[in-house]
Amino acid sequence: VSLTVALSKGKLLAGTEALFRRVGLAFPEGEGRRLVVTAGSLRFLFVKDMDVPTYVEYGVADCGIAGRDVLLETGSDVYEPLDLGFGHCRLVVARRREASFAYESTSTIRVATKYPRVASNHFLARGVSAEVVRLAGSVEIAPGLGLADCIVDVVETGRTLEENGLTPVEDVAASSARLIVNRASFHARREEVGALLQALRSGVQQEGRNTQNSGSLSRRGAIRPNAATPSGSPPAPTRSDVSEG
Amino acid sequence: VKTPDRLVHVPPGVQCFVGNEARRRRLIEERVVAVFEGWDYEEIIPPLYDYAEVFAGPALSPKTYSFVGRDGSVLALRPDFTSLLAKVAAGRLRDRPTPIRLYYSGEVLRYEPPKAGRQSELHQMGLEHLGGGRSAADAEVLAIAAECLDRLGARSWVLAVGHVGVFTGLLAEAGLAPDDLETLRERVEGKDAGGVGEVLDRCGVAPEAARAVRRLTELQGDVGVLDEAARAFAFSPPASAAVRELQAVVGALQAAGLGDRVAVDLGEVRGLDYYTGLVFRAYASGLGFEVGGGGRYDSLLERFGRPLPAVGFMFGLDRLALLLERQGTLPASAAAPAEAVTGPLLGDALRQARARRAAGTRVRFGNGGER
Numbered sequence: 001v002s003l004t005v006a007l008s009k010g011k012l013l014a015g016t017e018a019l020f021r022r023v024g025l026a027f028p029e030g031e032g033r034r035l036v037v038t039a040g041s042l043r044f045l046f047v048k049d050m051d052v053p054t055y056v057e058y059g060v061a062d063c064g065i066a067g068r069d070v071l072l073e074t075g076s077d078v079y080e081p082l083d084l085g086f087g088h089c090r091l092v093v094a095r096r097r098e099a100s101f102a103y104e105s106t107s108t109i110r111v112a113t114k115y116p117r118v119a120s121n122h123f124l125a126r127g128v129s130a131e132v133v134r135l136a137g138s139v140e141i142a143p144g145l146g147l148a149d150c151i152v153d154v155v156e157t158g159r160t161l162e163e164n165g166l167t168p169v170e171d172v173a174a175s176s177a178r179l180i181v182n183r184a185s186f187h188a189r190r191e192e193v194g195a196l197l198q199a200l201r202s203g204v205q206q207e208g209r210n211t212q213n214s215g216s217l218s219r220r221g222a223i224r225p226n227a228a229t230p231s232g233s234p235p236a237p238t239r240s241d242v243s244e245g
Numbered sequence: 246v247k248t249p250d251r252l253v254h255v256p257p258g259v260q261c262f263v264g265n266e267a268r269r270r271r272l273i274e275e276r277v278v279a280v281f282e283g284w285d286y287e288e289i290i291p292p293l294y295d296y297a298e299v300f301a302g303p304a305l306s307p308k309t310y311s312f313v314g315r316d317g318s319v320l321a322l323r324p325d326f327t328s329l330l331a332k333v334a335a336g337r338l339r340d341r342p343t344p345i346r347l348y349y350s351g352e353v354l355r356y357e358p359p360k361a362g363r364q365s366e367l368h369q370m371g372l373e374h375l376g377g378g379r380s381a382a383d384a385e386v387l388a389i390a391a392e393c394l395d396r397l398g399a400r401s402w403v404l405a406v407g408h409v410g411v412f413t414g415l416l417a418e419a420g421l422a423p424d425d426l427e428t429l430r431e432r433v434e435g436k437d438a439g440g441v442g443e444v445l446d447r448c449g450v451a452p453e454a455a456r457a458v459r460r461l462t463e464l465q466g467d468v469g470v471l472d473e474a475a476r477a478f479a480f481s482p483p484a485s486a487a488v489r490e491l492q493a494v495v496g497a498l499q500a501a502g503l504g505d506r507v508a509v510d511l512g513e514v515r516g517l518d519y520y521t522g523l524v525f526r527a528y529a530s531g532l533g534f535e536v537g538g539g540g541r542y543d544s545l546l547e548r549f550g551r552p553l554p555a556v557g558f559m560f561g562l563d564r565l566a567l568l569l570e571r572q573g574t575l576p577a578s579a580a581a582p583a584e585a586v587t588g589p590l591l592g593d594a595l596r597q598a599r600a601r602r603a604a605g606t607r608v609r610f611g612n613g614g615e616r
Contacts, residue, residue, distance in 0.1 A: 056533075057533060057534070058533045058534075059531075059532060059533015059534065060533070077534070078435070079435055079436045080435045080436065080437045080440075081436040081437070081438070081462065081463075083437075083438075083439045178437075181436075182533045183526075183528065183533070183534065183535065184528040184529065184530065184532060184533050184534060184535065185530070185533070187403050187405045187465075187508045187510065187526075187528045188401055188402065188403050188528050188529055188530040189530060190403075190466065190508065194466075
């Protein structure tokens, strides 16, 4: 086993598997509940999406795959040399459709979010004082129930927002899946890391060309890999713990 | 009665070392200091606190523990050594001819949440080379850092070397706002070519410079990278000058047998408000974060009234200890077993213990109850 790769069993798993298989890298088959799995020359760790950057920052994993949204939230000191071209979503401020809060007329905005750091930084930069209410999920219901004036959350299609009576009012950041690399591994294990990076880069470029030819798959976050999977069954991806926007 | 919490809890950010752990740290410190002495650096033991202004700087200020002295002046616990050494070099050692070579070993205090093997109280061992020829001084401190790692028995380590002048040189004419420059720097630092491209596009940086800056995210690897950089950045005199400077230093290290230990990384652009030239970080396999680093800071001394070019680096003792423990490369440091000395008469026993001590024996003095 050469390198250790941290992945989450969240919304990026399917796209990750598709990418690995496309470039001929081994990927764990349906491994059930095992969280550390070796496949081919790689060791995979399956951890919570918000924890992926931590494992990589500390060097427990040499590489990982994490959304830019998660990287913004954790602020981890890692290299992110490759945009993998899937898992596209946006981090937005959203409020109830019928509500009419304006920054000018609100002394303190209460914001519910799974991204407290992103939310704080966003409102700090806007010169707005915000009370950040940290939630672990189902953030979309907070404004309707009076827990918060607005939310900061990821959206892909906007459907979840809409179904919960919310509308985006401000973009915070765009996100997509990134390959992240530990700083020490990047330099001290240059050849192995470089080879993996090169392989994945070629897979991303290849997919980019396919997408150009066959319409826009790329904006869809979780591409189910079944069709694109040459062999083996995909490890049943657990339903994302990150809400579909 | 329950012991009050505050008499039990350890405040976050500080540590306590006992026995072998402390001995191991002392051993590491001794070895590193011996290398510093071996290159003719002089020790300096600066004060634990000084006026807060001494440490003023966008990077350190928010991390400084400051307090108000009895006369109303604002003081700060030292968050680093370099500013203090610069102050002494420019003040008390004003008349001393250059180059001035100084080293230190001690604790600094930084207000940051404990993370990645770093506490609020950290022990740094480092040196500063003030004045003197730029390339010679740069090569010297890199060679010293390399020797320290060798003497400690560290394995598979590498010095990742860059030069902030490449980045600043390429953008010298772009006229970026400070905020944009910082965002760009941060994206280059993260090797995020896409993010770099976005900032460059948004700011309307000229295509030639934009292409070059984008390349900084991938120009890393062995020494050949510098030849590539020299060709790619020929259009920019300041960036070319920086590459040439780096070539001179890396070439010297190669000639001295350190070629395998150097990794060029032109995306290494931390601390632009501080560093002015060569920068480097020491990484080793087994520990996810750097064990040390440093670089050239030619504008700091001017603040203290004696403009001098300078280069320095430091190792974090905590991180070195962690690395060597992970790699299992630190020689066993357990103490020799002690010889028990005891007797019915306290005076006789004590005389005997003193005699054994005079012979250099480690003794455990027992009087009755003790084994």
